Amino acid sequence: xxxxxxxxxxxxxxxxxxxxxxxxEPVRGDEDQCxxxxxxxxxxxxxxxxxxxxxxxxxxxxxxxxxxxxxxLSAGEAKVLQQEMSRINARPPLSSFGIWMLGPAxxxxxxxxxxxxxxxPIVRGEIRWCQGYSEPGAGSDLAGLQTKAVDKGDHFxxxxxxxxxxxxxxxxxxxxxxxxDPDAPKHKGISFVLFDMDQPGVEARPIKLISGSSPFCxxxxxxxxxxxxxxxxxxxxxxxxxxxxxxxxxxxxxxxxLGGGGKxxxxxxxxxxxxxxxxDGRLRDPLMRAEIAMFEVRAAAYRAQAERFADEWKAxxxxxxxxxxxxxxxxxxxxxxxxxxxxxxxxDALEWESEESxxxxxxxxxxxxxxxxIEGGTSEVQLNIISKRILELPAA
Amino acid sequence: xxxxxxxxxxxxxxxAEGFVREKAPxxxxxxxxxGDDKTGYDPALWKDFAEMGFSSILMxxxxxxxxxxxxxxxxxxxxxxxxxxxxxxxxTGIAAVAxxxxxxxxxxxxxxxxxxxxxxxxxxxxxxxxxxxxxxTRMSAERSGNGFKxxxxxxxVVHGHVADLLIVxxxxxxxxxxxxxxxxxxxxxxxxxxxxDARRLTDASLASVVEFDGVEVDADAVIGExxxxxxxxxxxxxxxxxxxxxxxxxxxxxxxxxxxxxxxxRTQFGVPIGSFQALQHRAAHLYxxxxxxxxxVLKAQQLLDExxxxxxxxxxxHVAKAMTGWTTTLAVQxxxxxxxxxxxxxxxxxxxxxxxxxxxxxxxxxxxxxxxLLARESGY
Numbered sequence: 001x002x003x004x005x006x007x008x009x010x011x012x013x014x015x016x017x018x019x020x021x022x023x024x025e026p027v028r029g030d031e032d033q034c035x036x037x038x039x040x041x042x043x044x045x046x047x048x049x050x051x052x053x054x055x056x057x058x059x060x061x062x063x064x065x066x067x068x069x070x071x072x073l074s075a076g077e078a079k080v081l082q083q084e085m086s087r088i089n090a091r092p093p094l095s096s097f098g099i100w101m102l103g104p105a106x107x108x109x110x111x112x113x114x115x116x117x118x119x120x121p122i123v124r125g126e127i128r129w130c131q132g133y134s135e136p137g138a139g140s141d142l143a144g145l146q147t148k149a150v151d152k153g154d155h156f157x158x159x160x161x162x163x164x165x166x167x168x169x170x171x172x173x174x175x176x177x178x179x180x181d182p183d184a185p186k187h188k189g190i191s192f193v194l195f196d197m198d199q200p201g202v203e204a205r206p207i208k209l210i211s212g213s214s215p216f217c218x219x220x221x222x223x224x225x226x227x228x229x230x231x232x233x234x235x236x237x238x239x240x241x242x243x244x245x246x247x248x249x250x251x252x253x254x255x256x257x258l259g260g261g262g263k264x265x266x267x268x269x270x271x272x273x274x275x276x277x278x279x280d281g282r283l284r285d286p287l288m289r290a291e292i293a294m295f296e297v298r299a300a301a302y303r304a305q306a307e308r309f310a311d312e313w314k315a316x317x318x319x320x321x322x323x324x325x326x327x328x329x330x331x332x333x334x335x336x337x338x339x340x341x342x343x344x345x346x347x348d349a350l351e352w353e354s355e356e357s358x359x360x361x362x363x364x365x366x367x368x369x370x371x372x373x374i375e376g377g378t379s380e381v382q383l384n385i386i387s388k389r390i391l392e393l394p395a396a
Numbered sequence: 397x398x399x400x401x402x403x404x405x406x407x408x409x410x411x412a413e414g415f416v417r418e419k420a421p422x423x424x425x426x427x428x429x430x431g432d433d434k435t436g437y438d439p440a441l442w443k444d445f446a447e448m449g450f451s452s453i454l455m456x457x458x459x460x461x462x463x464x465x466x467x468x469x470x471x472x473x474x475x476x477x478x479x480x481x482x483x484x485x486x487x488t489g490i491a492a493v494a495x496x497x498x499x500x501x502x503x504x505x506x507x508x509x510x511x512x513x514x515x516x517x518x519x520x521x522x523x524x525x526x527x528x529x530x531x532x533t534r535m536s537a538e539r540s541g542n543g544f545k546x547x548x549x550x551x552x553v554v555h556g557h558v559a560d561l562l563i564v565x566x567x568x569x570x571x572x573x574x575x576x577x578x579x580x581x582x583x584x585x586x587x588x589x590x591x592x593d594a595r596r597l598t599d600a601s602l603a604s605v606v607e608f609d610g611v612e613v614d615a616d617a618v619i620g621e622x623x624x625x626x627x628x629x630x631x632x633x634x635x636x637x638x639x640x641x642x643x644x645x646x647x648x649x650x651x652x653x654x655x656x657x658x659x660x661x662r663t664q665f666g667v668p669i670g671s672f673q674a675l676q677h678r679a680a681h682l683y684x685x686x687x688x689x690x691x692x693v694l695k696a697q698q699l700l701d702e703x704x705x706x707x708x709x710x711x712x713x714h715v716a717k718a719m720t721g722w723t724t725t726l727a728v729q730x731x732x733x734x735x736x737x738x739x740x741x742x743x744x745x746x747x748x749x750x751x752x753x754x755x756x757x758x759x760x761x762x763x764x765x766x767x768x769l770l771a772r773e774s775g776y
Binding site: 268271272277281282283289290292293294296297298300301302304305307308309311312315317322325328329380382383384386387390391392393394395396 | 399667
């Protein structure tokens with residue numbers, strides 16, 4: 001404990017010295033997030049400097065081993081770092097599917113050479129990754145995927161189509177599920193491969209969503225090439241990697257967008273501004289007030305659960321299927337929050353483009369949130385997983 | 397501190413789990429009920445609880461207790477909840493002890509040894525109306541000679557008809573709605589002009605309406621300071637609410653556990669009903685709610701142990717009591733529906749969980765009460 005307190009004091013001092021003031025302002029939207037990668041343009045010098053300084057210490061991936069560029073921190077130290085960053089409202093230096101998703105999979109399943117080649121550029125924010133999982137015919141039934149990879153000795157040739165590939169148009173590399181054995185049972189013919197998106201056989205087309213933005217793409221492969229050395233884990237055993245990684249994706253989605261975190265207005269603030277208050281300070285609409293009060297209890301309880309889950313997960317105490325529960329609850333709660341923001345915000349929240357509405361942020365966030373309980377496995381899929389793996393209810 | 401039980405706390409849970417299941421399973425509660433028990437708990441079991449150290453769990457080691465905290469208290473109370481065990485543990489060993497800890501050495505010296513030995517039971521005389529709202533206390537405590545004269549009526553006083561000690565909130569100043577002017581008193585069993593009318597509640601427990609018709613107490617009956625009773629009252633209620641949340645979580649978890657088992661065993665159309673997706677999704681949703689409620693309870697307990705009278709801890713207690721109120725309500729409703737016809741029978745236990753959950757929901761304020769306070773404190 002004494003060591004942790006020393007670490008806290010040192011971390012606090014280092015953050016004070018190294019986190020630029022601009023990086024302590026709340027994140028207003030996607031444009032304030034730093035994604036890194038070959039095609040990324042930094043929004044400010046401060047954003048660049050903050051990434052470089054944190055990457056230098058390995059603190060963009062605090063718990064990864066230092067030999068791969070990570071921070072080499074213990075779970076306790078990582079929690080302290082997180083607490084000290086929130087204390088000064090420091091923005092995350094890097095948003096990265098490489099850190100959240102591919103990295104953990106490589107650390108568990110990758111060869112030494114793969115870790116050495118791919119992890120350090122992820123930590124430094126030099127290579128931006130996307131995830132090639134869903135296909136037009138393989139959504140909830142992900143293992144039914146058809147994108148074909150033919151073994152050509154030292155490489156694979158890949159043909160097919162992915163969909164809902166997040167930021168495929170901005171990514172440098174893809175980690176991708178492909179079918180390497182069309183004759184095997186569907187879970188047993190899948191492989192997990194990595195390849196560069198900057199090649200003639202790869203095309204990414206953004207899909208316009210109801211929120212007006214296009215974070216997802218349709219991604220087409222026509223004789224795209226992946227080197228054999230970038231096959232992760234064994235050929236035809238990619239489903240094991242995919243399942244492991246989906247856990248991380250769920251963990252990530254479950255933590256999105258709830259309460260505090262420097263995300264601007266709280267729900268009660270939105271309501272007070274739009275609806276006004278009684279002389280005693282109560283929100284003027286008593287039914288809206290009740291709905292918000294009930295939501296805020298659940299949100300606070302879920303924040304406690306997120307902390308408990310993170311602690312249990314790091315200590316290896318969590319049920320392996322627990323990310324499904326987190327993903328289910330967190331996304332449903334976030335949808336509820338957005339519904340309440342719209343209801344509380346009234347007609348102001350309907351605006352789509354005005355400067356006052358910050359480009360229609362409330363309405364766009366509301367619409368975007370509907371995808372939370374679909375992407376990364378629908379809520380219904382999560383409930384199936386909980387009943388099967390945690391409650392051990394009989395199969396249908 | 398990590399938000400899960402330490403190894404020591406897990407060991408305590410394992411021993412409490414085995415102990416309560418063996419000594420006081422649901423059958424114990426049924427036996428008291430069916431025998432028309434008039435005490436409200438089994439005094440021999442209360443002695444056993446004391447021997448295990450449960451009744452002195454919150455007392456410091458200097459005071460002869462285990463010197464543990466709210467997390468440990470909750471670990472034991474959850475087992476009490478799971479087994480629907482009638483016990484004075486929550487009112488006496490948790491809530492009353494928390495008030496007396498704040499209230500002056502003479503109270504500790506007088507009551508702690510008896511409580512620790514399982515020789516005394518305490519009751520809390522707080523509520524005056526059907527809905528918990530201690531700031532609205534109207535009962536009067538007039539100065540009289542060297543002490544006070546208490547007049548008024550309290551209800552939902554659990555164990556009130558048998559308690560050796562009643563902790564009573566009354567008004568020495570201010571008016572209903574104000575927190576200043578409330579004073580907390582320790583009133584002993586058998587005080588003149590005090591009468592308790594025990595009422596049987598839906599869960600077969602007994603709670604009393606207690607009339608105070610000018611009950612005279614000495615000045616040293618005051619717990620803490622005159623007019624400043626809100627402090628020890630808040631400490632008592634925080635401990636009581638966190639404890640009630642833990643017990644209620646036990647009720648909800650117990651109801652869910654027997655329901656999950658039933659879903660696997662009951663067959664219709666030639667298959668276990670737990671194979672139907674309509675029921676699987678409801679069971680899985682219940683699991684998620686219980687996990688979130690469990691985190692809320694543990695968070696409140698840890699914060700109470702870190703900063704017993706801090707705003708942050710009290711806010712977390714509001715969250716825990718509201719969240720367990722909803723969650724346990726969900727668990728027992730789903731439980732009865734999963735059990736279907738037999739869920740409506742007295743023979744199956746699930747209905748008993750529904751009744752106990754309803755009583756605990758009201759104890760120390762329901763979900764609306766706590767959600768409303770949280771909103772007030774958050775400025776809306």
